Structures are given as structure tokens and as C-alpha cells.
Amino acid sequence: SGPVQSQMQFPSGYGSNLPNYGAPSGHYSQVPNKAAASHLDNQYRASYYPGYYSAPAQNVMTSVGSSVLNAQESQQLYNNTPPHSGGSSDRPVQGAISSASYLHMSAQQSYSTFDNHYSTSVSSSVASQGFPFNSDHYAMPVVSGAMYPNVSYPPVAAGGVYGQTFTSQSLPAVGQFKETNAFSSQSTSVPHSLQQHIPVGYNTTLSTVSSAQSVQDNLSRNLTGSVAKVNNQINTGGIDSSQPVHSVSQNVPFTKPGAVTSASSAVVSSVRSPAPSLSSKPPSSPSVTQSPERALQEGMQYGGYVNNQASSAPAPLSSSSDDEEEDEEDEEAALDSSSTTSSASPVLNNYDALEGGGYPETRSVTSSPVPTPSVLQTSKASKPFGYGYPALQPGYQNATPPTPVQPSNPGHHPGFQHYPQACVNQLSSSLGGLSLQHSQQPESLRPVNLTHDRNILPVSSVPAPVPNLNSDLRKLNCSPDSFRCTLTNIPQTQALLNKAKLPLGLLLHPFRDLTQLPVITSSTIVRCRSCRTYINPFVSFIDQRRWKCNLCYRVNDVPEEFMYNPLTRSYGEPHKRPEVQNSTVEFIASSDYMLRPPQPAVYLFVLDVSHNAVEAGYLTIVCQSLLENLDKLPGDSRTRIGFITFDSTVQFYNLQEGLSQPQMLIVSDIDDIFLPTPDSLLVNLHESKELIKDLLNALPNMFTNTRETHSALGPALQAAFKLMSPTGGRISVFQTQLPSLGAGLLHSREDPNQRSSTKVVQHLGPATDFYKKLALDCSGQQTAVDLFLLSSQYSDLASLACMSKYSAGCIYYYPSFHRSHNPTQAEKLQKDLKRYLTRKIGFEAVMRIRCTKGLSIHTFHGNFFVRSTDLLSLANVNPDAGFAVQMSIEESLTDTSLVCFQTALLYTSSKGERRIRVHTLCLPVVSSLSDVYAGADVQAVVCLLANMAVDRSVSSSLADARDALVNAVVDSLTAYMSTASNLQQSMLIAPNSLKLFPLYILALLKQKAFRTGTSTRLDDRVYAMCQMKSQPLVHLMKMIHPNLYRIDKLTDESTIHVNDRVVPQPPLQKLSAEKLTREGAFLMDCGSIFYLWIGKNCDNNFIKDVLGYPNYASVPQKMTQLPEVDAPSSERTRSFISWLRDSRPLSPVLQVIKDENPAKTDFFQHLIEDRTEAAFSYYEFLLNIQQQICK
Template sequence: SGPVQSQMQFPSGYGSHPPNYGVPSGHYSQVPSKAAASHLDNQYRAGYYPTYYSAPAQNVMTPSVGTNVLNTQQSQQLYNKAPPHTVGSAEGPIQGAISSASYLHTSAQQSYSAFGNHYSTSVSSSVASQGFPLNSGHYTMPMVSSAMYPNVSYPAAAGSVYGQAFTSQSLPAVGQFKETNTFSSQSTSVPHSVQQHVPVGCNSTLSTTSSVQSVQDNLSRNLTGLAAKVNNQINTGGVDSSQPMHSVSQSVPFTKPGAGTSASSAVMSSLRTPAPSLSSQPRSSPSVTQSPESTLQEGMQYGGYVNNQASSAPAPLSSSSDDEEEDEEDEEAAIDSSSTTSSASPVLNNYDALEGGGYPETRSVTSSPVPAPSGPQTSKASKPFGHGYPTLQPGYQNAAPPTPVQPGNPGRHPGFQHYPQKYPSVNQLSSSLGGLSLQHSQQPESLRPVNLTQDRNILPVSSVPAPVPNLNSDLRKLNCSPDSFRCTLTNIPQTQALLNKAKLPLGLLLHPFRDLTQLPVITSSTIVRCRSCRTYINPFVSFIDQRRWKCNLCYRVNDVPEEFMYNPLTRSYGEPHKRPEVQNSTVEFIASSDYMLRPPQPAVYLFVLDVSHNAVEAGYLTIVCQSLLENLDKLPGDSRTRIGFITFDSTVQFYNLQEGLSQPQMLIVSDIDDIFLPTPDSLLVNLHESKELIKDLLNALPNMFTNTRETHSALGPALQAAFKLMSPTGGRISVFQTQLPSLGAGLLHSREDPNQRSSTKVVQHLGPATDFYKKLALDCSGQQTAVDLFLLSSQYSDLASLACMSKYSAGCIYYYPSFHCTHNPAQAEKLQKDLKRYLTRKIGFEAVMRIRCTKGLSIHTFHGNFFVRSTDLLSLANVNPDAGFAVQMSIEESLTDTSLVCFQTALLYTSSKGERRIRVHTLCLPVVSSLADVYAGADVQAVVCLLANMAVDRSVSSSLSDARDALVNAVVDSLAAYMSTASNLQQSMLIAPNSLKLFPLYILALLKQKAFRTGMSTRLDDRVYAMCQMKSQPLVHLMKMIHPNLYRIDKLIDESTIHVNDRVVPQPPLQKLSAEKLTREGAFLMDCGSIFYIWIGKNCDNNFIKDVLGYPDYASVPQKMTQLPEVDALSSERTRSFISWLRDSRPLSPVLQVIKDENPAKTDFFQHLIEDRTEAAFSYYEFLLNIQQQICK
């Protein structure tokens, strides 16, 4: 009959700023990095680094225990250092052995109950002293100090059901240990409050056959030996050791008042390492829930900029979270399962009651007893496997390569009846993949060595495909599409040590809500999930028999519900393995009331419009109002859809659109210091009931402020009013701003120095000037409201500050520099097309997303626009199909007992029709034990996109130069590690595996992108917007932004073609991004993602110009041409067909711009030719020589 649904009571003042609301003075907290790596092999041991890894305290709302976070090197390595103490290396004062005194052993108790995201855990760890400096042959960077947030506290209102405030006085006592600086011989007393669990088995011996053991030993020695010379540095910023320690306190949300938990944060400063790096080896606690700081990002993590390290926000208003999704399921599970919880355990909060927790049975070291599984549960070494197939060697624990099982003589596990199944199970696959090593057979194409300095034509003729995981063909068919779910390594290393040796980042690129042409929707009343880790049933689980299935993430045996025995597709009974949930890796469930804390919200849209003199002059109001009129009936929603409008200049204007009025009423509030809603009940109206009044307002708005002389902009007060108006329901706020806010709360001052735009040294003000917009976004997120920003500005508008309103509320940012409806028609056209997509695309409200992975893997950093509610749960007030996310991962425990790992993301949201839905994606990848296999499975585009996200964070938390150096070091270290495994290589050769041959080219392209380029005039807002895009774009669109595609289009008739919807589409080959490929006789199309450039050579054939451009010759082509005419000629038809095909592949329609030699826009075009040398940047060949020189140091 389902669980009993408790009714939540919300205090009347919920969502407004609590009393004593502390606001941090800075925007981005300094992100602690890993402990300084010493030059010892112990660096690769699980216990070398503290295992806790935390998300910023101000960005996490979860019951947790105190955690100590070490602020270490300002610049280190992107992933991890090579083992500094290498074979044959001499130990000196810098490369010394770590004594036992350099480790600190602490302990802490953490309670967390099963099924409720609360399970007791006692963990311990060894924390290495940070007194061992890093030495690098790449760069020596100066010391940089970064400020931390001051004390922040969010006390809850009296009687609030969401929790109580915690202050530093309530924190547990912290221990102290001495940190020794070997450079200065000084000792610093550092607080350390929690002992972390040390993952076991990180140094376990890789399982290989005896025939290749010696080869792998040689590879390991070569790699280790090189590591002494080449140090991989890419890590987060640290702080000067003289900086004081700051503590951060925050309130933790609960379902019931009175439940107590403690949270502490201690930040230790230490020396910065000599060379920058984007990320370090994460320190992850095995516990699913960690202290707020326990998810602080290391390495190239850039504070709140990417990981939404926001101060605590009010607990969410609604039940729309993946946390909700699991927590309600957990409540349901708790009905017939018992668990023991310590009396000190925190009570479930709203979100953690719906989406559920992690591994209460498997992760706790001293957890309380859990109920026995419904079926026989064996030890890990003898787990039964089957998935409806004859039992083979256990797929998740084959320590040695299993012997292939003959299909004709299947082995059977005693005691289990087996059922036929269409596809092989994970366990069958495991038997054939368990001993997989690419070195056993002929070398695959992905490992073919490529001499980068000699082979100049490495760019493929067509787009680079995603690598295919080395899986059984049947499982490969079932695997998730790389367009939705992609991993940087399609072969997962068996241990963290092996991952460290490869010098490549492990992470996921997600596009969870993308538009799909085919999506299985499950309407069954029963959603089958693992009772332990809450994983949704998927194609990679194992059916032991007809009544039991084994989870592919935590290995628990679960019962098959009676309802699941019936297959609605085949209308048959007794074949659960043929259900659509088990045949599709991407599915969507219609959620029941168990996944709701309140009735699903209606679609609510509020438009906040700048009507100052600057806005009227730009002319954007006409375009916005016209687009709204055209798409009013297409807004996603149902009969409950509501809409409202606010305009502002030096005052704030509201519009009464209540049904029954003869015309809209304007209500002006001039007291911007004490903003209020004049008629709260009539400002958001039903779209269908008041449609005529809404149309009247949209027709009148462009002319209402024509003669205004108000030059000021009270954006802050208008947003405060919008928040008050939207708080009761949640929804979407669309803000249109044209200048720097100059009045009231949130006013900003110009920080850009035009003379510093071309600086090659320090780029300042990449972070916000005030916390007002960030705090407002957190308040909005707590009330399930997202804020989307449209910035249409001709001058500096401090996007670094304004962008916070969208980044922390899961909103979107659109930027139109130099916007003017008549003087810049290209931007006006782009706004019109973007609005059409924006207003009509699918939208999800009050959403949450959780990512789960096979036991042994852990998530430690998120990238994108969202609010981190707990260590693995993202709160998304709105979710849209154009948003992408990135995740950094680490290997917490050795994966020697499994040959396959799986990742699953679950997105719980409310559709515009008021349905609660859960979209689930599941990805399966093989585990490998050799370094060659790791390189063979590298996905170079995913690696580059993840590094771009990390570099953005590093730019904000540290400096742009550190981020650039870290990107270069990422290439140096990975290629050096690969070359160390190969024999007979000459020093004059720069060799990369075929899978990584484009790595240096893509990194060079990234360095020349607006976000990271130096020595070239770049407006600050342009740079910040490029960084925002990198944080929120899906991989497919981000790659076009990083490395555009260049095609020759004056000879499309001769090219091969494809047929799409009865349309013939030419497929010209890709050209190198170099001027040497441009000819005066040709015409070229450059696809930069958001803009198309058509470059016309001076001697281009007049027939092409006439047929395609519609002009008789080159001289008559106008300077600002943005449209191609429809001419009845084959070349015109083919060109327009090709461009239309490219446009159809992306959500936002790019603007087209025709470029001639004398056109001012040609500068932008030539800046995208990244293989050519510029005054401030290497050519591609020079960059390769630079990489080779650093490797040979």
C-alpha cells in the first residue's frame, strides 16, 4: 500500500533571509589541495594522502561530522605526482624517506543509519606530513595566498523543521599535529578533527598472466624511473602558511527538529608546490556522507566558481530531488527492513529521505547491523552470479584471468535454477574480460605510436568519434550512449596507483536531460531498486534466479517484486530479464507519490526586464516581447501555468494582470531599499485565463519607456522582489540586463582596466565583487527557483558578479556583447533565435541528480550550474536539455575483485505537465590492470573537456597563469608517462599513442581560447562568459568551442554526400586550422559552435559567389552579410543544406557571418586558426617542441 507520507509544515518566513544571516566577504573560497607529495613511492599508497575529500562547506547541506581540510600547495598536479622516490633514485634532503612521525593517526565516529542515508562509520586514516616540497622540471611558480571565507552561519528560524544552527562552539574538539616545512625547518601546529578511512588495496599487485609479468614489471620500472624527472603538477591553490585558519559553520537540514549533528571545518595553510597542476589525488572518505569540507575540491578545483561552493541555503521547499527520489524509496524500504541507528544519528532531511544513501552495509567499518538479504548472501569471494545464465566464474571478483567457459558445457552454481536470457550477463562477460590485457594480443589501433613532430596530418577527415568500450558485443549494444554519459577512460584502471601512473584524469561528462528521439518510459507502479545502495535495476545486474537479482554496484542480492515478473512488452509472465528496464541503459520512470513531499509545482515563469535608457537604446525589448508573443502558446506547461512581469530602472514596476481587468495595471515601487510586493496575489497569473491581458502588455511594453531618461539600474531590488514573488511555488526567473547595476542592493562598480586586456601576466577580477548575487541564488535554489541571465551590454557589466545568480541556482547564462538591434544585426538575430529555443524547449522543475558508481570508486568534484546538497547529490531548481555537467572521480579501493564497473545517474524532476519523473542512465566499462590498456581506452575529447572545467576553477581560485601552466603540464606528464613505457625511443622523438595524438593540439586550442588566452586584447566579460560556457556546456558543443571545424565549401558538388530526411547533405573533409589551408581561390566555412564564419578568398570563383552569396563578384559582397539567399542553383542548395545540417545538430542556432579580407571581423576568424603562430602564442609545431623539451629535462 506504500509508505505513510508525512506532511511537512513550512514556517511562514521560510525562504526569506534568516536572522543573523552571515554573508562571506569573498566569493570563492580557497580550495584545499592535497598534502604535499614527497618524493617517495609511498605517494601511491592509499594511506599517503588523507582520504577525506570534501565539497566546499558553503556548498554542502548534509548531516556530517567534523572534518579537517588541509590547504596545501597552491599549484601542484592535475591528477597526481609520479612516485617521487623511484627505482635507482638517490634520497636527499628534498627526496627523503618519510618517517613514521610524519603521519598523523586520528579517528572519528560517524553515525548513519541504513536505508536512511544514516549509517555508523568509524574510519581512520594516515595523513602525511606536508613538509616535503615538490620539485619540478617544468615551472617554478611564486607563492600565492588565497583568502578563505570568514565565519558563515545560517541559523534556522525558531521551530524550523529544517534544522538548527551550529556554531564553532558546538564543534567537536580538534586534535593537533605538527607540520614540518623542510624548506624553513619550522613547525606549524595544525588542527585535525577527523580520522579518515584508508582505502585498502590501492597498492595491490596487478593480476596478469605469467607470460607478461616481466613485461609489465619493466613497464612499471620505466614509468617509475621517469617519474623522478618528470613531475606532474596540476593541483588546487593553496594558501600561504602565514594565513590564519578560518572555520566555517553551517546549519544542517533535518526532517525533524531537535536532531543534532556536528559539523566542523578546519583549514590548514601550507606551502605551495613549485609547479601548478589542475587536480591532485583526491582524499575521499569511504563514507557516502562527509563533512561539508570533506568534499572540498583539490587540485585544479576553483572554489565556488565551478563546484558551486556556495554558502548554505535554506532547505529546499519541495520534494523534487534525486535525494527525494531515493529518500522516499528509503522510507519505503524501511517498512519491511530493520536497521539499528546510534542515538546520536542525525534524522533524515527532506532530500535524503527521497533519494537515499550509499552503501550502509558495505562502506561502514563499524556500522550497525543490517537485515539479512532476502536471498542467500555469500561472502565476496563466493558470490553467486547468474543473471539468468549458467553460472560462470564470478565476474566481480576474478583475481586472476578466468578460463573462458565453453557455451556448450556451462557450469552451474549449486542451488540456483537458471533462466534463459537474450543477452549475456555481466558475469558471463566478466569471464571473458577478466584477464583482458591489450598486451596479450596484437596491438590495437588506439595504441599505435604516433610521432607527433613528424606526422603533421593527425586531424581526421571527419569528426572524432567517442571510443567504444572493450566490452562484449551484446553489452556494448546495451551500454549508454556517449552523448549522454561519457567517461574520460573507457578502460578503468584497477588501482589508484595505476591511474596515477597514467597521468590522466578519471571523470564523467554528463548530458542527462538532453533531447531524445526515443526514450523508454516506464509507467509501472513498482520501481525496482537495490535495497542497499538504491541503484535502479538496469541491463548490467545479475539475475540469480527468477526471484532474485544481484546489484551491479554493491553486489547485494535483492528480491524481484511480483509486479516485475510481468513484461508489458511481450505480455508474458516469469521473464524479468526481458523487462524494458533491463533492456535499456537509458530509461525514464513515472514516479509515484512516494517521490513527492508536496504536490508537483506548476510551471511558473517570471520575466524581469531592464527598461533603463540604455536598454531602450539597445532595442532588445522589441525582440523579447515579439518572441514572447509568438511563443506564448508554446511555453511548456499545462492548465496551471502561471506568468508574470517585472520591469526596473531606478524604480521597480509590477504589472497587475488579474483576469477581469480591462487593461494591465502598472504598480511602481520607488522605495528600492525596502522592496515589497504591492499586490502579491495578482502579479503571477494563470497564462490561459489572462492571455489577452498578457498580450496587451507585451504589445505595449516596447513603447512604454521610449522617452525615459532614467539611466540607473536597480537590478538587485528587482531580483529581491522576484524572489519574494516566486518563493511560494518556485519556477523560472528570466532576467534581461543591459548595464552595470548602479542602485540599491547588489550595486556594482566597474573593475575592468582596458589597458590590462592584453596583459600576459595577471588577469584580475575573474571572481565576483560581492556575495549578494550568490546569496540570492542560494535563497532561490532553496525555494526551487532558477535564475536565467540574458546580458545584452555594450560596455563592461561585471559578468563575474552577475553570473553567480545563475551558477548557484542551476540557471543559464546568455551573453550578447555590443548588442544593438540595428547596429549589430547579427547579435539581434542570435537573440531572436536563442529566445525561440529558450521559450519552447523542455524544462524540468524542482529537480535533483545523484550519481552512483561501483563500490571502490568515489566522486569528489562536480562541475556545472547547480547547488551541491550532499556529497553525491546535486540540487537543480530547473533542469534543461542544453545543460552539461562534469564529475571528477578517484579509485578509493582496489578493483582487483571485479572486471567491470558501472556508473549510474538518476535525475528526478517535475515535468512541465506536473508529473514526477526519474531519468536514469547507466554506463558499464571494463577494468584493466596494465598501463597500456589504460592508454588504449583514453577518450581524448572527454579528457580535454574535464581539464577545461578544472582549469576554469584554477583560474578563479589561483590565477590564470597557474591554470595555463597546469594545462601544459597535463600534456607533458601524460606523454612522458607513456613514453617511459616504450622502449627504443630516441630523445628527439615525441611519441603519443594514437588515442592521445590529438591531446597536444586540443590543449593548445584551449590555451588560445578566450577563457585562457593571454597577450591578446580580451574583454573581461568575454573571458568570464567563455569560462561560464566551459562549466555548463555538454561535451559535443564544448569541443566545437575549443577546436572549431574548418571545411572548404566552394567545391561541395564534388564531395561525398549523405541523405537526411530526403535532403542531400555534402560531407566535406575537415581541414587543419591553419592559414596554409586557406586559398585565395576558395571559400571556407568555420564552425565555432555558436557562430559560423564563411571566409571568401579574393580570387574565389564568381560563379560560386553569384550562386551562393547572390552577388555578381567579390567586390560587391557587403561587409555585414549574415544570411545566405535561396538561389536556384546546385551549389547554393548544397551549401545551404550543409549549413542547415550543422545547425540542426545543436540547440542554439549559430549566427552566420561572411568574412572578406577588409572585414573587421576577420581578426576573430584568424584567431581561431590555432595551429598558426601569433604574437603571444606558439604555433602547433612550436608547442610540440616545447612539450618535448620539457619531457627531456
């Protein structure tokens, strides 16, 4: 068959010349200076009608971004103590290790300039633009170059190619900061020569807390841990492609795998460079109480925005020509079209600016102050206009405009009038009830005697607490399913937070599936000029021409286009725009938010075909699922797909259009892996669909007789990285055993005799950094790696998980997988694949979280790469991924009654659109400890502590993490009981809001991730920890504390109606064997699996009608499906189980449990209120807590 190629040079990945893929029309269209009014009506049609609407381009400009390769690889976890940072001190610094934490620093950025659309005025009138002129109160000057929305424009050819090389031309600037030692309470100035703003790299712990220790430090003995020295080294993972590669690969007949010839390639180089040491920001002293007027003036004068200063982003892990990747994600460096500035206004254009770093003037206290309007006072009668999340209700189009309120202070120019809308400084009159101590005690503060009241579990699922806001703000607030805070009443100071002994943090589910989502197509995305916050329902309009940011309090101009509301077809009502009526919106971004054409959807499947994999039988399920869902893969006409298989060699598949059958190309030199035919291994899905189907039909039988027992996973991943580097995309890896050949080979580290240890659990961290380095390289090229581990033996998931953890991928684990011997796992894989292959996906994404001035973020949890101080790089984002954030209070919030949080997720859709999804959450500020407890969200607190405990387990020990979880309960209840009056020391009292706290913590301690004394496989434990770090709250809580229902007595009395279906609603049962009866049948919902336990004496009518068998003895051991029987009890049971399944993305499998079933052990281990040999019962746990409190 002859050699496939000779003198071939494979793509180097970073900075190589790459093919140009066409972008959909509309992404690079010219925007006219003027548009007729009729065109404006189309601006928001995407909110109601499906279909593609072009996003008009603004000033497209290729930028020269700064690139600093130095990055700090974290060895800190969730302590708030900054690492040692220069100076002469040689004292050790305490810390811990985290896969998702970082240190907050700031750094100088490089800038590019864009023409501003609102810089010059013209003589034309508003009427000439076709707008209805209906205001007698405001002069409405028109500016030239205003961008008006339109539906379609003549497309312009997309410019630029993937992998375009940029040059680094700027370095971090010199700044000033101090080193703080939290243990000695000393603050040491760093010598000027050592002062720098340092870019933050891979997963370091952000340290921005005040001199008062944060809540994690104050939970003594809690999740703070001792810190190890960091090596400050990162892998650049560059690939040297400077020399041509001479290689020969055999073109093997498709049906005869096995013939191989040696091949060689350039060796992947690994370059380490030390990162500069870091130090924390100097602590902020609590602000002195001052008048709201003065506070407002100072906030606007400096335009300050805590913890969102621009930071120099580290370059991707590659060669020196990697600035392209840095610039590619320029999310919000885009032209700021929300305010009038000079046409040469500098705009950040690197990663930080992408999602919108601050402007240069916002980082200098010497910048010119902006005009300072007087403090606004809204009458009690005026109310904000808006509706509930997330639909756009038709009624508000006919709402009566509010009456302007006269100013109470002479701070404004006489020509301006106050514009009524609820905002941070306008709501004091309508926020009654925030100070709970002066009113009737709320239900959330009702004392509960935990040792006396045994029935604390509610009959239905625990709802998220409702923030104590007025009804109008409540309707506008973000859904807790997307954005949730551990405390719905934010303490005024860090000292008050420390007294409460509760963590402050956010739980995010930013990309979740939504049934209704306002989608906004506009050439103007209105944002704050200072902190880059997107306009939202919680800003305030001073008048028709100015709005005040609810995060940094800067006053901004209202763009001309924003004055027109296409939904009401009216002019002069900016407060009625959809952006200001919905806390969750999605913008169609213009080309200003792109630095290359949107990438196509690219999918690469890397499949283990060793003897172990063939025996397990997973290939048949995977190939069949792909065949069934091939047409449902998210994408457009540019979608590309490829396949790699591996055992002791690596096999590629040529699927180029025109071939009669797929060609297998085998590379046996795994120590020097290369791509035999780079141009034909990733093919267009639509053009080569028949060849792809032929391959999927043949793959399960191609390796039936293989005797290869080795696994060259590392070389296969290296090849996959090279293949995906030019475009980015998603790599799906299927692995069935421990990698045993080539790069990344692993050895068994598990001692089966130590699985039940009550002391030390070892090897929770990776054995090698190969997979982490590879993941960081993939992240730099916008490629995520998803891992499917189908293993019957130890596979060192602690090491393999790094490939997904640091590339923003996801992990699926199927222990003891076998297609025929374990049908439950086989069914689970099939259902998971259906969801995985068809769910929506976002490519080349970045996410930033902003918060009100005075608050700061110091630790992230989840699967991602930290690109800069508060910017997360997500090569892929999926709707099933969750994130957690720890926060602290840097400055006193005495001068504000509300705080807001906003997350912005910029991504490329599978259709090639650049989109920005924005969520905004508003919460009240309180000054009393009782109010803090009243607003505690116990489920959010537990989920955040679970994330923190995982990091503590890896950085310190499992025993330390367990102790810290127990101490979290002890400390918080001790603090509460010390503030409550008339409490007897013999009682264990908790506020009603925290009555489930001890129960949930006990459930957490009995999870596979943290339990001891029970035989737990190391891979099972590590997978549980991975789930804790990446699951959204709603799914994580099912995993921690399952729901138990009795279903043999379902009736039509307590039901709900869902569409045309009647769904029974049985009450929740305690997770205790005392609730089980031999005469009953019980369903346990564990999130990813349903257990249906049947008692030995269960009614035969139920068994016959629901299970389809005449009696208990005839029910099979491995039953996973309920038959459709025409009986009321069968219909009720199936309706209830279907309703539970419909509430989550992954469809859980059902497993019927009998007394002699081996799975009975798993079922009873979830009964967390019962005692086991190595763990307390719930009542014993309460007594232990009470004993520690009384010490």
C-alpha cells in the same frame, strides 16, 4: 488612484503559509492490492504512446527531516588535499577555490518508516492473479500487498501546501575519521571529542583520495594550486517577516510610468554561521589479491558502497523553519519496493535519501551478513539478452529464454539454480582482449610521431572511443552523448592511474533531448537495498527471485511485480524487462518521491528598461519572441507568468483576470523593497493571456523617452525572489549595464590598458557575495536565475554570473549588442530566445552519481548547488546543460573485471509529473599502462582539464592554469614514452588515442578564457570560462577546436541521406591559413556561430548561385542569410549548413567574412595552428613540449 494596500505583509519565502495548487489527477491515487492481468498490459504503454499515464501512489507520508544549517563554503578547488580539520595541529593546508566542488563526508540521517509491500505471505496462488504460470523450475510464492501497475485510479485530493513548515529533530551523529596532510604524508587522528559527520554545504572540494596522490597531484605543477584558508561561513539569507509591513504604493495609470511614491519593507537579513571544519576520510590501502569468491562474500556481507553513505543535508539558506525545503526533494527516500524487509524498515527521508542514501545497516560493519552465494560462472555459449541504445527493439520479445546453468560451487541452497546473465563476475570468459599487451596491438596504441606527421586531423569528426567490451554489453551501454568517461579502460589501482598522468572523470549530459526514451510507469521501481542503485542491464540474476547489484554486489530480492513482463505478456522473465534491456530509462515516480504536490511551471521575466536598455533595442526582440512563443511555453493549465521592469525604481505589473488593461505599480524605495500586490503579480497564463499580450505589445514603447540611466538590478532580484519563493520556478533576467543602485551595486574593475597583458589577469572572481547569497536563497526555494547580459560596456559578469552559477541557471552573453548596429547579435538573441522559451524544463530537480565500490567522486563542475556529499540540487534542469565530475580510485579493483557508473536525475516535468531519468555506463578494468592509454578519450580528457583550468584561474592565477594545461601534455606523453620501447629521444611520440592531445590543448590556450597577449575584454573572458563549466562535451569541443570546411567545391560524390535530403560531407581542414585560398570559400563551425570566409578571387558563379550577388565586390559587409537560389551549388551549401544547424539545440548565426570585414580578426583568431604575436604555432608548440620532455 489611492493606495494599493496598507498593513500588508509580504511572504517571507521560507516556511510561510502558501496557497495550495492543485496537482494533476493521478499523482495521489490509491493503488489497489490486486489488479487484473489485463491492467498489467498498460504498464509500459507510455514507452510507445504519448500521453499522460498516472503514477500510482504508494504510502504518502509527511516526514520530519533533519536540518543542519552548518555548511562549508568552499575555498578549495581541485586539489585533493583535505582542509584542516580540528586537532591541535596549526599547519596551513593547501587548496584552491571552486564554484562547483565539495568535500566528501558522511553523517547520520533522520529516518521515517513506510509500510513494506512485501512483508507477509498469503495463501492465494499465482494463477489467481491472472498470470500465465509457465515455469516448472521455481516455486513462486505470492506476497500480500503486492503493487501491480494500473492505468488510472480514483484521484485523491492532493495534500499539503507549498512552503509547509517542518521541524528539525535530529543532529549529526558522532563518527570517526582522520586528517590527512598530503604534503607531509602524515595521518593524524582527530580527537574523539571533535569527531563528527559534518554536512557538506556550498561547493566544497570532496576529498576522498587514497594516500597515493590523485592524478591532479601527480600532474606535477598541474591543476593543484595553493590553497587559501576558508572562512567557513555561509549566508542564510533569511527574511524576517515577523513584523507587519506598513507600505503604500501608487496605482499608476498603465500608460504613464514615472509617478512614484516611497514604499518600505522589511530589511533582508543576512545571517552568517561558521561551519565546522572538515577532514577527509582515511586513505584506503590497496586490497590484497584474493579469490573472487572471497571478494564477493565480503562485498555482500557488508553491503558496502563507497562514497554514498547517507549524509546530513544542510538546511536551505533561510530561517529556522526551513526543513520543508530539505524534505521536499526526498528523491529516493521513497519506499523501497525492491526487496522484502520488515514493515518497519527505516528509510531515509531527507535530501540524501531523496536520491537514495544507504540504509542504516549498510553503514555498520556489525550488521547481519546476507546469504553468500557462490561465484557464478556463465558458459561461453550463454549471452545476455538485450539491444542497443536507446530503442526497445521488437525482436527481443521473441527471444528464446536462456537455459539455466548448473552451479559450479555448492554455495547456494539446492533449490536455487544460477540464472544466466552477464554481470561483473560472470563475464571473464567473454571479455577477451582486455589485456592488450598479450594480443595484437590495437590501432589506438599505434605510435604517432607528432613532429613528423603533420596531417593528424581526421577527415571527419572525432568519434568517441568504443569501450573494449563484448558485443552484447556494447549494445546495452549508455550513449556517449549522455555519459562519457575520460578513460574507457579503468585502471585497477590509483597507482596505475597516477602513472598514466591522465585525469579520471565523467562528462555528463543527463537531460539532453532524446528521440527515443523508454518511459516506465510502474508502482515498483526496483533498486538495491544497500546502495540504492536502480536495476539496470549490468546487474546479474542469480535466479528468478534474486538479483545482484553491479555496484555494491549486494544480493536483492526480485519483487513479485517485476516477474511479469507486460511487453511479452509473460511471467518469470525478469531479465527481459525494459529496465534491464536499456541503459537509459525514465521512470514515472510515485508520490513516494514527493513531499509536496508537483509545482506548477512558473516564469518571471525581469527586464532592464533604463536608457541604455532602450537604446540597445532588445525589448522589441524579447517581447516579440514572447508573443510568438507564449503558447509554446512548457507547462499545463496551472502555468503562471509575471513581469518586473526596473531602472532606478522597480515596476510591477498587475495582470489579474478581470482588469481591462495591465496596471503598473511602481516601488521607488529600493533600499526596502516589497511586493505591492503579491496575489496578482504572478497570474495564470491561460486566464490572463489577453492582458499579457497587451503588456508585451506595449512594453517596447512605454519607456521610449526615459532618461533614467541607473540600474537597480539588486533590488529587482530581491523582489523577484520574494515573488517566486512560495512555488519556485524560473527567473529570466535581462541586463544591459553595470548595476549602479541599491543592493548589489558594482563598480568598474576593468583596466582597458591591461586587456593584452601577458602577466596577471585580475578580477576573474566576484567583487561581492550579494549575487551568490541571493542565488543560494533562490536554490533553497527551487528557483533558478537565468541571465541575459546584453552589454556594450563592462558589466562585471564575474560578479553577475554567480546568480546563475549557484542556482543551476544558465548565462547568455551578447557583447556590443545593438538591434540595428549589430544585426548578427540581434539575430542570435532571437534564435536563442526561441530555443530558450520552448525547450523542455525540469523543476525542483536533484541528481546523484553512483559508481562501483572502490571508486569515488571528489569534484563536480557545472551550475548547481551541492546539497550533500554526492547530491546536486538543481532548481531547474535544461537539456542544454552539461556537467563534469572528477574521480579517484580508493580501493583496488583487482577483483572485478567491470565497473559501472550510474546517474539518477529526479525532476518535476512541466506537466506536473515526477520523473527519474537514469543512465548507466559500464567499462572494463585493466591492469597494464598500455591498456589505459589505449582507452583514453582525448576529447573527454580535454573538456575535463578545461573545467579544472577554469577553477585554477579563479583560485590561483591564469598563468598557473596555462602552465598546468601544458604540463598535462608533457607529463602524459613523458609517461607514455617511458613505457614504449625502441623510441628515439629526438622524436615526440604519442599513442594514436592521444595524438590530438597537444593540438587540443594549444586550442584551449588560445581560447578567450585562457589566452594572453591578445586584447580580451574581461567580460568576454569570464563568459568563455562560464561556457567551459556548463557546456556539454559535444558543444564545448566545437568551441575549443572549430571545424573548417571548404564549401565552394561541394559535389554529390561524398554525401549522406538525411530524410529526403542529400547532404554533402566535405573533409575537415586544418585550422591554418595555409589551407585558405583566395579562390575558395570556407565555412568555419564554431558551435554558436558560422563564419563563411570568401576569398577575393572566389568563382563568381559560386558567389552568384550561393550568395545571390553578381561578384565579390557587391557582397555586403553584414550579410547573415543565404538566399534560396535554384542552383545545385546553392542547394548543396544550404543543405550542408542546415544539417550542421540541426545537430545542436541553439541555431548558430551565419556571418559572411570578406577581407575588409571587421569580423575577419575573429575568424583568423580561430586558426589555432598558426603563430600569433603572443602564442606558438602548432609546430612550435610541439617543439616546446619535446624540449620539456627531454629536460
